[in-house]
Every structure is written in C-alpha cells, then in structure tokens.
Amino acid sequence: MTILLHDLVGADPARPFSPHCWKVAMALAHKGLPFACNSVTFTQVPLIEDGASRTVPVIRDGSRVVADSFLIAAYLDETYPDRPSLFGGEGGEAMARFVEAWSQSVLHAGLNMIVLEEIANLLSPEDQAYFRPSREARLGMTFGEVAERRAAEIAGFSARLTPLRMMLRSQPFIGGASPLFCDYIVFGALQWARITSSAKILEAGDPVTDWFERCLDLHDGLGRSVPAAA
Structure with a gap:
C-alpha cells in the first residue's frame, strides 16, 4: 500500500521546500516504502486529514495518520522493522x-x-x-x-x-x-x-x-x- 505524504509547497506545486517534509521523504525512501505526495500550501494545512495537525509533515498509512517528522520516523521503524532502520537502535x-x-x-x-x-x-x-x-x-x-x-x-x-x-x-x-x-x-x-x-x-x-x-x-x-x- 502506498503511503501518502502531505507535503508543503508554495505557489509552484513542483517545488516542495519544508525541511521537515524532506526529512520524511528521505526516511520513506530509506525504508524502501512507496509513497505519494499531496501538495498543500500553508493555508491548506489545517484542512488535511480532518484537521489532524496544525503543521506538516503528516502521513497516512492505511488507516493510520501520523504527524511530526520525528514521530513519523519512529512509527516507520516500529511498523516496518524488516526494512532498513532509520535509527539503528x-x-x-x-x-x-x-x-x-x-x-x-x-x-x-x-x-x-x-x-x-x-x-x-x-x-x-x-x-x-x-x-x-x-x-x-x-x-x-x-x-x-x-x-x-x-x-x-x-x-x-x-x-x-x-x-x-x-x-x-x-x-x-x-x-x-x-x-x-x-x-x-x-x-x-x-x-x-x-x-x-x-x-x-x-x-x-x-x-x-x-x-x-x-x-x-x-x-x-x-x-x-x-x-x-x-
């Protein structure tokens, strides 16, 4: 199943720039997990996932919604322990x-x-x-x-x-x-x-x-x- 990453952009949707969203994109790639990005602007963030978070990144993995880059990384390591670790212990x-x-x-x-x-x-x-x-x-x-x-x-x-x-x-x-x-x-x-x-x-x-x-x-x-x- 493809994980959805809500990713921050400006007027150009092809240029995501959030440092915290980039952490998560790299983490997902590190784990070898397929993911898709949903581009959102600052004023759209409160609308994603029924207001799950005031900030991005936010991911949806099946029925799970997780916010905050560090918490997402911890979630990925816990949920997918058979894939390369993000922390190494x-x-x-x-x-x-x-x-x-x-x-x-x-x-x-x-x-x-x-x-x-x-x-x-x-x-x-x-x-x-x-x-x-x-x-x-x-x-x-x-x-x-x-x-x-x-x-x-x-x-x-x-x-x-x-x-x-x-x-x-x-x-x-x-x-x-x-x-x-x-x-x-x-x-x-x-x-x-x-x-x-x-x-x-x-x-x-x-x-x-x-x-x-x-x-x-x-x-x-x-x-x-x-x-x-x-």
Missing part, C-alpha cells in the same frame, strides 16, 4: 534527538534569517498574508529587521556547521558508514535553503558540502528531484 534514536535539537536551535535559527524573505516570495498572496505575520510573531521581529541581519547570517553560517564539519572528516555520514535519520534531519535544513534561497552558504571543498552532495545523490537522487533556487 535505541542509541541511534537518542542521538537523533540531540541532532534534531541542534538543528532546530542552531541551524534553523540562522537559516530563518537567510531564507525568510525568499520563502515569502514563493507564496501566493493568500499564503503571504498568513506567513508574514505568523513568522514575525514567532521570531519576535519584523521582516525588515530580519533583512538587516541577513548578510551577517550568511557570512557567519559556516561557523554554525563546525561540529558537523569536524565529525565528517572521519566518516562519510552522521550515522557512520551509511545514513540514518540523523542525516536526514540536517539534510532537510540545508535542502530547505537550497530550494528556497539563492544564498551561498556551503563552500567548495568543505566536508559538509561533500556530505550534502552525497545526501542529494541518495535514493536515486531524490534530493535533486527539485532544482536549486536560481
């Missing part, structure tokens, strides 16, 4: 929780300053009317104030990747010899920027850049199925 799941906290508090904090205005430009007027005030309230600053910080955030973003860079000098993936869900967590954040923003935040020759390219090639190049922003 309890220790891997615990590690992934740390990576999730680091990604949200460090990477997303910087990326919000970098991609916010460009995301708004990808949306329909109806979604822009929702997105701008909701993000200003969440961040506690106006779009103008965010724009003033953008150049500095781009210049300093490489420093946010230092722990990842140091680790990737000795192994090809965060999960070790092969990727795990912890890789997809960080991949989702950088894929979010790749699809929505023209900002250059990764440098040639950097171990992080090489890792990201490897992730883009995973699962028959799933990550490359959406071209980078011009």
Whole structure:
C-alpha cells in the first residue's frame, strides 16, 4: 500500500521546500516504502486529514495518520522493522534527538534569517498574508529587521556547521558508514535553503558540502528531484 505524504509547497506545486517534509521523504525512501505526495500550501494545512495537525509533515498509512517528522520516523521503524532502520537502535534514536535539537536551535535559527524573505516570495498572496505575520510573531521581529541581519547570517553560517564539519572528516555520514535519520534531519535544513534561497552558504571543498552532495545523490537522487533556487 502506498503511503501518502502531505507535503508543503508554495505557489509552484513542483517545488516542495519544508525541511521537515524532506526529512520524511528521505526516511520513506530509506525504508524502501512507496509513497505519494499531496501538495498543500500553508493555508491548506489545517484542512488535511480532518484537521489532524496544525503543521506538516503528516502521513497516512492505511488507516493510520501520523504527524511530526520525528514521530513519523519512529512509527516507520516500529511498523516496518524488516526494512532498513532509520535509527539503528535505541542509541541511534537518542542521538537523533540531540541532532534534531541542534538543528532546530542552531541551524534553523540562522537559516530563518537567510531564507525568510525568499520563502515569502514563493507564496501566493493568500499564503503571504498568513506567513508574514505568523513568522514575525514567532521570531519576535519584523521582516525588515530580519533583512538587516541577513548578510551577517550568511557570512557567519559556516561557523554554525563546525561540529558537523569536524565529525565528517572521519566518516562519510552522521550515522557512520551509511545514513540514518540523523542525516536526514540536517539534510532537510540545508535542502530547505537550497530550494528556497539563492544564498551561498556551503563552500567548495568543505566536508559538509561533500556530505550534502552525497545526501542529494541518495535514493536515486531524490534530493535533486527539485532544482536549486536560481
């Protein structure tokens, strides 16, 4: 049975960009589970699955509806234990929780300053009317104030990747010899920027850049199925 992934898009349904939905798409591909995407915009999210969640990703697997990327990954490993594991055991799941906290508090904090205005430009007027005030309230600053910080955030973003860079000098993936869900967590954040923003935040020759390219090639190049922003 094909799993349905409710996936976030802007005005162009061919360019899904949510970092959290990308985590789930990569997780489903990792497990070798067939899935289809239902493209939804910000203002359509409350309507999916009878209001099952205020945010995406949400999946439907037969009669089961599961929301939240981490909970979805845990559900997939529990429900399909015969397929490649996303965590590699309890220790891997615990590690992934740390990576999730680091990604949200460090990477997303910087990326919000970098991609916010460009995301708004990808949306329909109806979604822009929702997105701008909701993000200003969440961040506690106006779009103008965010724009003033953008150049500095781009210049300093490489420093946010230092722990990842140091680790990737000795192994090809965060999960070790092969990727795990912890890789997809960080991949989702950088894929979010790749699809929505023209900002250059990764440098040639950097171990992080090489890792990201490897992730883009995973699962028959799933990550490359959406071209980078011009």
